[in-house]
Amino acid sequence: MANAVQSYHHGDLRSALIEAATARLSEHGVDSLSLRKLAEDAGVSRTAPYHHFKDKSALLSAIAAKGFSDWHTAAKRIFEQEDKTPQVRFREFVHEYIGYAADNPEMYELMFGRTIWQNQAATNDLKNVAFPCFQFQVTMTRYWQEKGLLPNNQDALRLAQVTWGTLHGIARLLIDGIYADSSHIKEMCDCAADLFMQKQA
Amino acid sequence: MANAVQSYHHGDLRSALIEAATARLSEHGVDSLSLRKLAEDAGVSRTAPYHHFKDKSALLSAIAAKGFSDWHTAAKRIFEQEDKTPQVRFREFVHEYIGYAADNPEMYELMFGRTIWQNQAATNDLKNVAFPCFQFQVTMTRYWQEKGLLPNNQDALRLAQVTWGTLHGIARLLIDGIYADSSHIKEMCDCAADLFMQKQA
DNA sequence: GTTTTATCTTGACAGTGTCAACATAGCCTT
DNA sequence: AAGGCTATGTTGACACTGTCAAGATAAAAC
Structure with a gap:
């Protein structure tokens, strides 16, 4: 300096x-x-x-890795709020996931875009941060299944893929500008949460 | 010639x-x-x-438009099979949607990627083909709600956004190489279908 | 037959990622 | 302290990219 x-x-x-x-x-x-x-x-x-950095992709991977670690801690914070009921935390998680994507669209695009993942371009450093993040989704899903929030007759991994897929899909529709109308984000989140938890409804 | x-x-x-x-x-x-x-x-x-073509984006939009019209007719064909129960058709639709994406990954990426949608870059020609395609998703959702397949206490538009979001999200996770393991596609589709129709389970 | 319009051409510009060859700064060993 | 090695920086070059400007020709319109 x-x-x-x-x-x-x-x-x-x-x-x-x-x-x-x-x-x-x-x-x-x-x-x-x-x-x-x-x-x-x-x-x-x-x-x-x-x-x-080996090439441009390696630099992008490094940035994305930071994003994943940030999101992982955010997710843990939401999940581990012991003073709230699982239902409340689940709903909060849904809102926070979409909220994170909506607030940091370019970072989300980088983290979950094909740029760094396709053609096995992902760095080992990136995988080491991202995979635990994915795994955490499965852990949470299993917990919510045990609490009777999510259907128990489904494989946890499969169910985690679907719930995550839902959040990911909504996030991408918003970010990519396919749904320019972002004024109903909250309603969409609630609808998704209701749908998953409908056994309790 | x-x-x-x-x-x-x-x-x-x-x-x-x-x-x-x-x-x-x-x-x-x-x-x-x-x-x-x-x-x-x-x-x-x-x-x-x-x-x-005005620019590269306009050419890409023209190709995507063809993709949308193709998919729209495919979707209609599945939806209008009167010899099958709504349940069967719904499950089939889920499989076909993910199947289309998996079989034509680059076309799907183009159709639903930010390349042609972001910054209001979408051509009017594209919008005129794509929006009816989106709208059809709402139409189908409303039908499945009436048949008691999907929860009836949700707004059709909102529910269509969520179900479509789910399919879109799963498709993108597969296409973008985030889930390289594509051997369990069928199970994921069934899990998603089960989840949406769980009231009937 | 002349003029207008659609279509296609070459030339040019400002970008991009990346490789090769070279230079120096800083540390490590003797 | 001297010499050498390695990490880190440099300029030059190459093959690309999308896109604009200006000019040429074919086809259609009058």
Whole structure:
């Protein structure tokens, strides 16, 4: 920092790139995110990033990994509120999931988009953060099944895939602009929650 | 065709471009689809396509429109099988929806991806084909509600959004490579169908 | 037959990711 | 302290991309 002028090296380019990328991501979207611009943001030449990331996809994976770890802790916080009933927590989880996606559309797009997942492009670092996040969905589902909230005659993994799929699908319809009308998000969340918990209704 | 050598004009470049694009789409994916390659496929210069499409997005929209109209007729065919019970047809619809996505991943990605929908980029031609397709989902939902298949205490539009969201979400998880394991597609479809129809279970 | 319009052409520009070859800064060993 | 190794930075180059501008020709309209 202090020796920025003197020192040939940047100091912590890797962090600087991720930081710049995160800023650009939420502002201009994942599509208009170029390595060259990020390098310029960090005050460094075009190819410098390649000494810290194998390629563009690796950089994106690193950002997505941060997103997954953030969401994982958020999900745990919601799930572990012992002062609330499972029903309330479930409904809250649904709202928070869609809310997270709606509030951070570009980050969500990056985390769950094909850019970093397709063609086995996903980094091991990314998988190590994302898979526990997916697994947590199964854990929660099993818990809600035990509490009689979700149907007990279904395999937990299968049911987790479907419930997660529902949230994911609604989130994507909103984010991708297919449903431009985002004024009824809350109603949609409640409808989904009601549908899953209809045995209690 | 016959006068291809003599004639300065291509003849039906618009159709040729769409055809070439559709072929390339299913083979190499939407991401590696460039106007220049398509022009080359059609035996024409790089900028010729601009006399038939405003820009790349307009070409993609035209292809997607074809996909929507194809799917719409497929959906109607499934829905209108009068010799089968509503239950059977509903389950079949779920399987066919995911099946269509799994069999034509790149087309599905194009149809429901942000590429053509974001930033109000969608052509009017596209909207005119896609919106009736969405609307049909609501029509079917209302019918299944009347038949007692789906919960009747929910708004049809809202419920259609959620059921469609579920199918869409599962389809995307599969297509985007987040669930590489596609060997349990059928089980997931059955689980989703069971979940929606659980009142009858 | 002349004019207008649709269609296609080449040239150019500003981008992009990424590789190769080279330079230096900082640490590690002797 | 000297030399060498490695991490980190540099410029140059290549092959792409979408898209605009300006010019040419074919086809249709008058």
